Amino acid sequence: MNDDHPSATLAAFAAKLRFEDIPAPVMRRAEDLLLDWFGSALAGKTGRPVQAIESFARLMGPAEGKSEVLISRRGTTPLFAAMVNAASSHFAEQDDVHNGSVFHPAAVVFPAVLAVAQATEASGRDLLTASVAGYEVGIRVGEFLGRSHYRIFHTTGTAGTVAAAAAVGRLLKLTPEQMLHAFGSAGTQAAGLWEFLRDAADSKQLHTAKAAGDGLMSAYLASDGFTGARRILEGKQGMAAGMSSDADPARLTDRLGERWTLAETSFKFHASCRHTHPAADALLQVMTRHELRTEQVASVTAHVHQGAIDVLGPVVNPQTVHQAKFSMGTVLGLIAQFGSAGLQEFETAYNDPRIAAFRKKVTMKLDGEVDTAYPARWIGKVTVATTDGRVLEGRVDEPKGDPGNTLSRDELEQKALRLAAFGAGATALEMRAAFERIWHIADEPVVGNLLPRGD
Amino acid sequence: MNDDHPSATLAAFAAKLRFEDIPAPVMRRAEDLLLDWFGSALAGKTGRPVQAIESFARLMGPAEGKSEVLISRRGTTPLFAAMVNAASSHFAEQDDVHNGSVFHPAAVVFPAVLAVAQATEASGRDLLTASVAGYEVGIRVGEFLGRSHYRIFHTTGTAGTVAAAAAVGRLLKLTPEQMLHAFGSAGTQAAGLWEFLRDAADSKQLHTAKAAGDGLMSAYLASDGFTGARRILEGKQGMAAGMSSDADPARLTDRLGERWTLAETSFKFHASCRHTHPAADALLQVMTRHELRTEQVASVTAHVHQGAIDVLGPVVNPQTVHQAKFSMGTVLGLIAQFGSAGLQEFETAYNDPRIAAFRKKVTMKLDGEVDTAYPARWIGKVTVATTDGRVLEGRVDEPKGDPGNTLSRDELEQKALRLAAFGAGATALEMRAAFERIWHIADEPVVGNLLPRGD
Incomplete structure (x- = not known):
């Protein structure tokens, strides 16, 4: 040495x-x-x-x-x-x-x-x-x-x-x-x-x-x-x-x-820019835990690190599949709709009217805790407001695919x-x-x- | 446009x-x-x-x-x-x-x-x-x-x-x-x-x-x-x-x-790093004009631009022919000894005792005029001190090979x-x-x- x-x-x-x-x-x-x-x-x-x-x-x-x-x-x-x-x-x-x-x-x-x-x-x-x-x-x-x-x-x-x-x-x-x-x-x-x-x-x-x-x-x-x-x-x-x-x-x-x-x-795990994954997992948690349907979501705030805003912020209205992978609203829309944002979902539905409508409900907000933890840890935090007036919080400390939340060999296959x-x-x-x-x-x-x- | x-x-x-x-x-x-x-x-x-x-x-x-x-x-x-x-x-x-x-x-x-x-x-x-x-x-x-x-x-x-x-x-x-x-x-x-x-x-x-x-x-x-x-x-x-x-x-x-x-x-023209050429031409001028032999040179100061110091400065004691081409002292030594710093001179003499001895006599010094003119113009300036106490100045405004001092087609061939x-x-x-x-x-x-x- x-x-x-x-x-x-x-x-x-x-x-x-x-x-x-x-x-x-x-x-x-x-x-x-x-x-x-x-x-x-x-x-x-x-x-x-x-x-x-x-x-x-x-x-x-x-x-x-x-x-x-x-x-x-x-x-x-x-x-x-x-x-x-x-x-x-x-x-x-x-x-x-x-x-x-x-x-x-x-x-x-x-x-x-x-x-x-x-x-x-x-x-x-x-x-x-x-x-x-x-x-x-x-x-x-x-x-x-x-x-x-x-x-x-x-x-x-x-x-x-x-x-x-x-x-x-x-x-x-x-x-x-x-x-x-x-x-x-x-x-x-x-x-x-x-x-x-x-x-x-x-x-x-x-x-x-x-x-x-x-x-x-x-x-x-x-x-x-x-x-x-x-x-x-x-x-x-x-x-x-x-x-x-x-x-x-x-x-x-x-x-x-x-x-x-x-x-x-x-x-x-998701077929999108990695910067969208923590929020996607946090939203999936809320959707599953509260058995929400897409129509019940009034708004989603994704609490993110600055890097996510830098990379994803410019993509407001994606024109291609590839660009949609850098759109937080699209990714969260696919998660809400299908429970998954894979290659197929992007290919067939990134510009589906339901997804486009969902996109407008999503905003990103810089979060001090998330930003400080990055890049060592990629914390996912979302706040979901429902049409019936509830405010639901979702949080994952390790997005799906991270070492502490990894994929099994079967999932990898x-x-x-x-x-x-x-x-x-x-x-x-x-x-x-x-x-x-x-x-x-x-x-x-x-x-x-x-x-x-x-x- | x-x-x-x-x-x-x-x-x-x-x-x-x-x-x-x-x-x-x-x-x-x-x-x-x-x-x-x-x-x-x-x-x-x-x-x-x-x-x-x-x-x-x-x-x-x-x-x-x-x-x-x-x-x-x-x-x-x-x-x-x-x-x-x-x-x-x-x-x-x-x-x-x-x-x-x-x-x-x-x-x-x-x-x-x-x-x-x-x-x-x-x-x-x-x-x-x-x-x-x-x-x-x-x-x-x-x-x-x-x-x-x-x-x-x-x-x-x-x-x-x-x-x-x-x-x-x-x-x-x-x-x-x-x-x-x-x-x-x-x-x-x-x-x-x-x-x-x-x-x-x-x-x-x-x-x-x-x-x-x-x-x-x-x-x-x-x-x-x-x-x-x-x-x-x-x-x-x-x-x-x-x-x-x-x-x-x-x-x-x-x-x-x-x-x-x-x-x-x-x-x-010379077979060395271009940063050595202006000083080489200026030294050649002094050697020729005053009919000096190598042994008569007590010291040479090459007045150079900062880029020359950056590139050539680290090469103190060249270990290879290639490195010698980045050694101001070696280049000036070959010029003093042979009147030329071509491929053959480098190959056979870069570490000749006479050249190695000459190397120690050479220093580079940042020169305001040369540095300001660079890189548009590569002015060569040297000060040569002789063993009999003379101080001789050499100067070329365009080194051999520059557009105003170019090579003929015969010289190129x-x-x-x-x-x-x-x-x-x-x-x-x-x-x-x-x-x-x-x-x-x-x-x-x-x-x-x-x-x-x-x-």
């Missing part, structure tokens, strides 16, 4: 991480996250931006290879499989999130790891160990870069590049020194700006694709002797110096090997089946076969395809 | 630029820059970091294609040819530079343009027009991002990504709207941190490779309908917001179509021959044939290979 050189400490941790060092519950959670990611990657199949990235991969990359492009069931080299699968993973907004770092690890870590594991014929244990390395590194880099970074930069793009480098680096068995160089190459490529949100542009898929691909490239280059900056994270002209004003280097090495940040990662069905990414039979593979991946001597190849 | 939306104005300029709109002297200078770049691209042939990127390209990319990898004389797809050629171009530190933006356009623009021109069978005129578009856009983006950006970020990596997108976008005949989306995708991928300099790491080659490749990808995606942020440069969460504190949007559209920034670009010979990148005969092609490229109906293919 070198307190004066946190990049080196973190790189050494990632390089030296062994399967045996990781507690069994963390490994089981890694399998949960892998299965959950697999569904998300298939859900992006019909996304136009995803298809554009796949077209680019076909134009520039090899038409054959051991690495699986999930949405098109073809093989290519790891770089292109990682890029396309990563683009696809983040499309349906159903992939996992780590609250404290506001980082979506699965979308960048698993695409890179799976592609390289398939190409190098790695074992399932190696795949899992590498994935844990990627989560632990990426989450700490996200926490290190802090809230000032997230105001301008998409942390999943930036920290995600280092996460992918760590994961692939572990799979390629980099030495600690090589891993540090891989971090250097990854950090100097790290990018991703929020500006695209203003135009609802396609950059989110590009950010995950590039984080996975660039991180992968960094690890391969390091394995070939290519060097990078030794202090790319904390150095005077490194990532934090350029892209953060509140970076805290102590976060980079916070309880390495004791605190498993992977196990803090949340599953997304159901979610993945819905995601696969949504874009016709795979049949239920194919999914069931893949589930079997994933639940027992630690026993696989060689990681193969998750789905049958296409024609 | 839309003053309120400079990204759109600049994108429209790049998309609409026609061969006929570009003055003949600018076109001739574009040919000069192309030839100068070609030599630089070959000079990187033996560079270990370049070879690592080429190995990665072989591992991940197709083994066939119309686009030429100059150092290995093989064909592949445009993405990989652009990346490898761009990595190679920046290795010998002999590629061109635009003073005002501190941006090296050739290393990112020509690799992307040549690769795509070969793949799409574009004409020589289209290649030149696209190259001009890339220079004009990239230089203005670099000027826009300003000095605060350059303190942390390698402008050739960041602005270079947008430059490559503009150039390839022009070649792919993007509409102004598509070009704006290409800018959006390029800007959100833009990266490159100076931290690597402290360790003499290999990131510089990675930055140019990725700028060329990522810009190319942005343009291809835009041609396929992929959208990006409409104000990636000047928006509230765009490049300047994230990576600059002194950005000036007026620079983005400064005299478009009237001021040709390509013609302001300087050729590099001689330089390119030296660069090609350095890494055995091509024979003199092959170079002469390529020169003929380049000097007449505006007449070529289809851009083909510049060199014969390998086995």
